[in-house]
Amino acid sequence: MRKGFYFDQTRCTGCHTCLIACKDWHEEDLKTEPADWIKVISVEKGKYPDLSLSYLAHACLHCAKPACVMACPVDAYTKREEDGIVVVDTKLCVGADMCGRACQEACPYDVPNFGTEENPKVQKCDLCLDRWAEGKKPVCVESCPTRAIDAGFMDELKEKYGKITEAEGFMYHETVSPSIIFKPKTAK
Numbered sequence: 001m002r003k004g005f006y007f008d009q010t011r012c013t014g015c016h017t018c019l020i021a022c023k024d025w026h027e028e029d030l031k032t033e034p035a036d037w038i039k040v041i042s043v044e045k046g047k048y049p050d051l052s053l054s055y056l057a058h059a060c061l062h063c064a065k066p067a068c069v070m071a072c073p074v075d076a077y078t079k080r081e082e083d084g085i086v087v088v089d090t091k092l093c094v095g096a097d098m099c100g101r102a103c104q105e106a107c108p109y110d111v112p113n114f115g116t117e118e119n120p121k122v123q124k125c126d127l128c129l130d131r132w133a134e135g136k137k138p139v140c141v142e143s144c145p146t147r148a149i150d151a152g153f154m155d156e157l158k159e160k161y162g163k164i165t166e167a168e169g170f171m172y173h174e175t176v177s178p179s180i181i182f183k184p185k186t187a188k
């Protein structure tokens with residue numbers, strides 16, 4: 001069983017609350033700026049007068065076959081057996097300058113993040129392991145004012161929300177099998 005995300009693209013307004021709450025919660029972990037563990041992307045489609053604007057917010061997708069784990073030259077990444085969460089040990093990371101950002105280059109979603117200091121260490125979402133240990137969901141889930149994000153075991157999320165794996169601005173890569181399902185907003 002693995003944990004992952006549900007994202008309701010019809011509810012997201014692009015407010016960035018998830019990103020800000022994440023930064024605030026992980027303030028001690030965020031060593032440098034910018035280190036956004038969540039990306040909020042706007043997807044514009046159409047031509048006047050038939051325009052469409054949607055948003056896509058996602059963090060690390062804790063893939064079933066994570067490319068970052070395989071690409072890291074020093075084995076700083078681990079995929080937990082009990083829940084599939086991909087974690088990184090920044091003490092093992094040799095830094096972006098030393099490895100050429102191999103994990104970031106390998107990730108089809110450009111998730112691994114680096115600061116701006118000399119030879120920055122990798123940073124990324126750990127699905128709020130500390131909060132799960134307290135019986136709470138990730139801070140991005142609890143902070144979203146429109147309830148566009150949920151997290152949990154993938155089989156439970158699929159049972160509750162369905163099995164759609166693509167959305168506006170997001171392509172599902174079978175090679176890594178990201179742990180996310182959607183309620184997509186369809187362009188006009």
